[in-house]
Amino acid sequence: MKKIVYRELEGTSNGYYTLLGALGLVLAFGLGAAYFMEHSGHYVTGMTNQIVWGMPHVFAVFLIVSASGALNVASISSVFNKPMYKPLARLSGLLAIALLAGGLMILVLDLGRPDRLIVAMTYYNFKSIFAWNIFLYTGFFAIVGVYLWVMMDRTVNQYSKYAGFFAFIWRLILTTGTGSIFGFLVARQAYDAAIMAPMFVIMSFSFGLAIFILVLMVSYQWSERPLGDKIIFRLKNLLGVFVAAVLYFVLVYHLTNLYATEHHGVEAFILLEGGLFTKLFWMGQVVMGGLVPIAMLYHPSLGQSRGMIAIACLLVILGGLSQIYVIIIGGQAYPLELFPNMEVISSSFYDGQINTYTPSAPEFLLGLGGMAVALLIVTVAVKFLQFLPLTLADEVIDPHHKA
Numbered sequence: 001m002k003k004i005v006y007r008e009l010e011g012t013s014n015g016y017y018t019l020l021g022a023l024g025l026v027l028a029f030g031l032g033a034a035y036f037m038e039h040s041g042h043y044v045t046g047m048t049n050q051i052v053w054g055m056p057h058v059f060a061v062f063l064i065v066s067a068s069g070a071l072n073v074a075s076i077s078s079v080f081n082k083p084m085y086k087p088l089a090r091l092s093g094l095l096a097i098a099l100l101a102g103g104l105m106i107l108v109l110d111l112g113r114p115d116r117l118i119v120a121m122t123y124y125n126f127k128s129i130f131a132w133n134i135f136l137y138t139g140f141f142a143i144v145g146v147y148l149w150v151m152m153d154r155t156v157n158q159y160s161k162y163a164g165f166f167a168f169i170w171r172l173i174l175t176t177g178t179g180s181i182f183g184f185l186v187a188r189q190a191y192d193a194a195i196m197a198p199m200f201v202i203m204s205f206s207f208g209l210a211i212f213i214l215v216l217m218v219s220y221q222w223s224e225r226p227l228g229d230k231i232i233f234r235l236k237n238l239l240g241v242f243v244a245a246v247l248y249f250v251l252v253y254h255l256t257n258l259y260a261t262e263h264h265g266v267e268a269f270i271l272l273e274g275g276l277f278t279k280l281f282w283m284g285q286v287v288m289g290g291l292v293p294i295a296m297l298y299h300p301s302l303g304q305s306r307g308m309i310a311i312a313c314l315l316v317i318l319g320g321l322s323q324i325y326v327i328i329i330g331g332q333a334y335p336l337e338l339f340p341n342m343e344v345i346s347s348s349f350y351d352g353q354i355n356t357y358t359p360s361a362p363e364f365l366l367g368l369g370g371m372a373v374a375l376l377i378v379t380v381a382v383k384f385l386q387f388l389p390l391t392l393a394d395e396v397i398d399p400h401h402k403a
Contacts, residue, residue, distance in 0.1 A: 004087045004397075005390045009223050019379060023372045030369015033362035034109035045363050050355035051332045055325075056110040059367030062207065062324045063103030063374060064178055065200060068171040069208020071096035071144065073235075074151075075171075078164025084231060084397055088216070090387045093148045095212055095378055096171075100140060102374030106366055129180050136174040143167050152386065175204045182327065189266040190331035195256065199249040203320065206242040210316040213239065215378060217310060219388060225304075228394035229304075230360035236309045240297040243316055247290045250323075260324075261363075266334045269354070270326065277330040282321045329357055339371010 009016075037045060047054040076091035077085035108117055124131040147163040150156045179200025183192040213235050220227035254271065257263035270281055293312040295302075302308040333355045382388055389396075 002396045006090070006386035006388065008386055009219075009383050009388065014124075016249075016379075016383075020376070023376045023379065024111070026372035027369050027376065030367075030372060031100075031109075033365035033369065037110075037362050037366070044347065045360045046358045048355070048357070048365075051329065051357040053328050053332060054110075054357065055359040055363035056106050056330075056366045056370075058321060058324045058328055058372055060103045060106040061178065062112070062321055063106070063326065063370055065175060065213055065324075066207040066320075067096045067099035067103065067204075068175040068201075069186045069204035069206065070099055070212050071167060071171050072205055072208060073212055074147070075164060075168040078161050079168045084234065087389045087392060087397055088212075088231070090148065090151055091216065091219075091382075092212060093144050093151070093167075094381055094387050095215055095374075096208075097141060097144050097148075098374040098377035098381075099208070099211070100137065101377060102370040104137060105373050106370035109366060115154045129177060133174075133177050133181070136170075136177045139170060142173050171204075172201060174331050175201045175306050182331070188271065188331050188334075189263060189337055190327070190334055192240050193253060193256070195249065195253050199246075199253060202245045202249055203323070206239065206246050206316060207320040209235065209239045209242060210313040210320075214310060214313045214317075216307060220392065223388070226391040226393040226396075226398065228392055230394045230398045232306060232309065233304075233394055236297050236303065236312070239313070239316065240294050242292055243294050246323075247286070250285070262337075269334050270330055274330060274333070275277070277326050277333065280332055285319050285326060286321030288315050289322060293319070300304045311383065333357060 066082070066251055074089035074096075076082050077089045099329055111117065118242055120130075121134060124134070126132070143163075144167055147167045149162045150160045150240075159272060174195045179197040182191040183193055183196035213232070216235075217227065217232070219225075254267060257267050270277055274281075293315045296312040296315075297303050299308075335353055335355065344401055
């Protein structure tokens, strides 16, 4: 492999400032929505005493999970010693930090009382997975930050492999912790499954890589820097494997639940009788976010088109949002099993009733604001710091390339 030279983007074009302005506007709407919900109270949202995690949590969990997966490219280069991925490692680390920052911003602003975050950071119940996640998220920022430093500073570059290995282990723990939030909730029939943790890990690989490919392609297209087919095709093939793995874990999860009689009710709700949740599961998660992207990525002609690869990545992202929506909202919509093997005749506390939820505009705006934060961090960072190589042409990154 030839010597890789990194350079900042010029960032002086009208298009660059238009992008900054558009992302800033989305962020402003998101902050305005957060202020509106905090000032008026959460009754202006679709959330209730039954659905306490709404659309902002869907966006937040998606971004947090994707942050771990975005670091996968850097991990492949350092931990698994794949030289072709090394030029992409800096962008991978930057995107990971940016996505986590966007997701955590949504969570903090959706607390209703953001100042209560101080309580969460100073008093810990170590029997709660939420307390552990405080350490996992802050640790991720620190570890990936150090990883980027040792990659970008030649004086400590010899330690990059060790930093990369530590970051690789930490991100697996982080995503396991996020999945365990749902796996440890025994009160919810749709959760309470040990497979949630590894399923979230493989979901992170899929979602994070889809976002990374889009950011990579857009960055080089708009900056008019060479980006060879070799790296794009390698990444899209890897994405296809991850998407297929997600479908496998989803299949195992539902087959396991169908085997247990106690879960037949929630399985019928999600798979057959859940209305919007059933449609999002089959059409959004399975078809749009799984089967169609796999077919596109491995198609003899569609898989060779960068436009089709970008569309496949978008479908994976939309399918991922659908999957998180079904897990979070659908899991809460199904009623709690307060009295097993008993039928509740009447109650003023919605016992035995399917809970309804309609997302409000402020919730969507807050979620989009978090995504805007992530993209703003990347957009500004690549202008002032050397995250992107001058060229990723095939003859530069592929030692076996034949002209």
